[in-house]
Amino acid sequence: MSRRALITGVTGQDGSYLAEYLLGLGYQVWGMIRGQANPRKSRISRLMADLSFVYGDLMDQGSLVSVVDTVQPDEVYNLGAISFVPMSWQQAELTTEVNGMGVLRMLEAIRIVCGLDKSRVSGGQIRFYQASSSEMFGKVAETPQHETTLFHPRSPYGVAKTYGHFITRNYRESFGMYGVSGILFNHESPRRGPEFVTRKITLAAANIKLGRQEKLYLGNLDAVRDWGFAGDYVRAMHLMLQQDQPTDYVIGTGRTHTVEQVARIAFEAVGLHWRDHVTIDPGLVRPAEVETLCADPSRAHAELGWAPTVTFEHLIQMMVESDLRQSEQEQRHADLALVASW
Missing domain, CATH: 3.90.25.10 (UDP-galactose 4-epimerase, domain 1)
Known part of the structure; x- marks a missing residue:
């Protein structure tokens, strides 16, 4: 049976590349969207026939439980976020709700569904990927930045992402969930929004x-930024969820x-x-x-075999x-x- 993946933020830059990549690997891919009138659906227009969709909202706990229960995914990729950093000063509360609390709600949804589904508890776990960000390093303590570099975020976006990163680690350590965070440095493509x-x-x-x-x-x-290609970075997301032990990784070009x-x-x-x-x-x-x-991606190179192309x-x-x-x-x-x- 094909593996099932659930992607939040499927109509975003990363979501579109990830959906394309996973479909190529033979996955059944479900994209979570908030409504039918999504202006960014054009990014996935050529994939529409192969994708399945489910409605949910990172600000609504009940909807996320329903989404996870409906899809019964093997892997969840939480890419949904307010991703434009300057906007986070204008809408700091909303950014915190989506980028921070939204992660907690999705983790809770997975925990609840796995608790209700005894076959999940005794069998395979739902593996969770959180899209962390190099913006968490902010006022950097050292260069290049690696997995143990201290965080000092300098925007509401970075602060919210830092919460999402730590709550993922907390659920991994507290409940034994398979949850990982990819600390991705800037990654671009022709599908990038024009505001970036x-x-x-x-x-x-x-x-x-x-x-x-x-x-x-x-x-x-x-x-100064470490810029790479988004199509390369979604491969790293998938590789992180294929490891025996859940581990966080820095992804960048160096x-x-x-x-x-x-x-x-x-x-x-x-x-x-x-x-x-x-x-x-x-x-x-x-x-x-x-x-x-500037990323130090040496762990990803050594353990995942990942490198930008x-x-x-x-x-x-x-x-x-x-x-x-x-x-x-x-x-x-x-x-x-x-x-x-x-």
Whole structure:
């Protein structure tokens, strides 16, 4: 019988890549969604025929118990979250409810269902993956950051993720649940939301090249991040749940780049110089900046056999090429609509 996986946040960047990957491995994949009018369903449109869906909400305990009981998953991947860090200052309470308490509610749902289902208790456990974040390191105590580096989050997002990380560990130690956290560093793709700085840059480079945008406004160009490809990182999520013992892992490339480098590569990909098109906006600088995040993924390399396959340069170029195709298609549709209106 095929293994069953439940993914929260299935219409997000990571959820779409993970669903695609697990389907390729022969899994039955269930995606949890909050409602039918999900604007991000386009990310999984080509997978719709192969996916099953169930309705639930990370802010509603009862719905999560129902979801887990209905799906009876072998693996749960909790990717649902408010993922845009700047938004967490504007909606700190909501971010805490979803990114922090939402983890507790899903863990409770698994514990309740396994307690009711005696075959689960005596047989196979439901294995739980929590999407932790490098933002938990915040004001970093050391560089690079590894699994035992102290956390010092610098945003409501980072604080909520830290709670989710520790409550997963607590349920593992208190109830013997198979729960792991992947401390993932920044990972991008053409499916990244346009509000994130990498996609904001690649989309702007494409639009400026096509004459659809004049300027790109950015905040701190010196911020340093460890950027990788989301498609690589979902493989690590799956590998974590295949180990004999539940263990947390740092996932990243171990290489750092600045926001300025993202801009340079993106604009070079369309034959432009970034300095001619980028304007600094102090209003876009975070209230408490996280300056340098760099992963030490040596444990994942050694124990999971995981390594990234896409370089930083290729990643940014891939995103620009995708955004060029999208922008050109949108322009053609706009032109056709204009002609039809004459």
